[in-house]
Amino acid sequence: QSVLTQPPSASGTPGQRVTISCSGSTSNIGNNYVYWYQHLPGTAPKLLIYRNHQRPSGVSDRFSGSKSGTSASLAISGLRSEDEADYYCAAWDDSLSGYYVFGTGTKVTVL
Amino acid sequence: QLQLQESGPGLVKPSETLSLTCTVSGASISSSNYYWGWIRQPPGKGLEWIGDIFYTGTTYSNPSLRSRVTISVDTSKNQFSLNLSSVTAADTAIYYCARRITIFGVALLNWGQGTLVTVSS
Numbered sequence: 651q652s653v654l655t656q657p658p659s660a661s662g663t664p665g666q667r668v669t670i671s672c673s674g675s676t677s678n679i680g681n682n683y684v685y686w687y688q689h690l691p692g693t694a695p696k697l698l699i700y701r702n703h704q705r706p707s708g709v710s711d712r713f714s715g716s717k718s719g720t721s722a723s724l725a726i727s728g729l730r731s732e733d734e735a736d737y738y739c740a741a742w743d744d745s746l747s748g749y750y751v752f753g754t755g756t757k758v759t760v761l
Numbered sequence: 762q763l764q765l766q767e768s769g770p771g772l773v774k775p776s777e778t779l780s781l782t783c784t785v786s787g788a789s790i791s792s793s794n795y796y797w798g799w800i801r802q803p804p805g806k807g808l809e810w811i812g813d814i815f816y817t818g819t820t821y822s823n824p825s826l827r828s829r830v831t832i833s834v835d836t837s838k839n840q841f842s843l844n845l846s847s848v849t850a851a852d853t854a855i856y857y858c859a860r861r862i863t864i865f866g867v868a869l870l871n872w873g874q875g876t877l878v879t880v881s882s
Contacts, residue, residue, distance in 0.1 A: 652807065683866045687808070694857060694872035695800075695808065700865045738808050742867050746824040750798075750867055755807040 653678060654739055654753035661759040662729045670756045672722045672739030678751060684722040685740040686715055687752075688733075695738070699724065726758070734760045763787040765858050765873035773852075773880050779845040783858030783873060790839045791816045796861040797841045798869065799832065801854040809854075813861055814841055848880045 655673045662668040672684065686699035697706055699715035702722065712733075714725045722741075726733055739753035769781035783797065790797060798813025812822030814832045822830045831844040845852060856878055860871040 685866070685868050687869070689808070694874055695869070696872075697868050697870050700868035700870075704865075706865075706868075706870065736807075740810075740867075740869075748821055749823050750810040750813075750821070752800075752808040752810060 652754045653743065653751055654741060656737075656739060656753040656756045658754070659757045659759065661761055662726075663761045664729055664731065666729045667725060667727045668729055668733075668758060669726075670724045670737055670739075670758070672724070672753050674720050674722075674741060676720060677745045678720075678741040678743040679717065679722055680720040681744060682742040684715065684717050686713075686724045687738045687740065689736045689738065689755075691736075698737075729760055731760050734758060763860070763871050765860065765871060767856060767858050767873045767876040769876065769878070771877060771879060773848055773878060774882050775849055775880055776847055779843070779848050779852060779878055779880070781843045781856055781858075781876065781878070782840050783842070785839045785841070785860075788860070790834060790841065791836045794863055796821075796863065797834065798859050798861055799843045800857045800859055800869070800872075802857070802875075803851070803854040811843065811845075811856075813859075850880050852878070853880045854878060 683701045687695040689695040702717040703715045764786045796813040799811040814820045829846045834841040855875040857875045858873045859869040
């Protein structure tokens with residue numbers, strides 16, 4: 651059972667902006683960086699955001715991340731059909747000798 | 762170009778040990794910049810981090826699986842492995858190996874394609 655909570659679903663029409671939230675605690679998001687992954691069925695997950703808001707080379711600037719306190723969010727601007735996927739936040743958790751934890755996941759649907 | 766490839770049995774009997782290997786090509790597993798790890802996704806569920814290992818043998822693991830998980834590294838073969846003991850149907854999942862790059866924090870930048878492991882008699 652994940653300690654990072656995300657809404658199960660989000661949706662928007664092409665061109666819209668969609669925001670996904672990720673809620674945690676001081677032992678994870680509050681004291682550590684947040685990461686975001688995109689996962690399309692049948693493929694390997696893809697890192698979208700690292701260290702709260704940084705984008706790896708090759709990731710579109712339509713994806714942006716932010717963090718405040720024990721919560722974080724991922725925004726997708728200019729929504730496209732290819733953005734339809736599952737999105738997961740993640741963070742290191744300092745409790746129980748330390749471990750990496752994924753959020754519950756959000757399914758983004760492009761209407 | 763970095764490639765990670767999972768290999769191992771696709772079917773494991775309940776109470777037995779699940780064993781998977783990830784073969785790394787295009788990068789040295791002995792680099793001080795990387796950790797090498799395992800993640801799984803049960804059918805219809807989300808991603809779950811299992812654990813990872815540094816080339817020196819230092820490991821981290823998910824507290825919920827810690828008592829059953831062993832992760833090891835073979836630098837001579839540029840491989841790392843996962844053993845999960847006493848499996849049940851709940852361990853049925855797609856298992857991914859991945860590389861964590863320390864300069865990016867704890868980002869899992871590179872992933873294998875995943876391998877489905879079914880636990881069934």
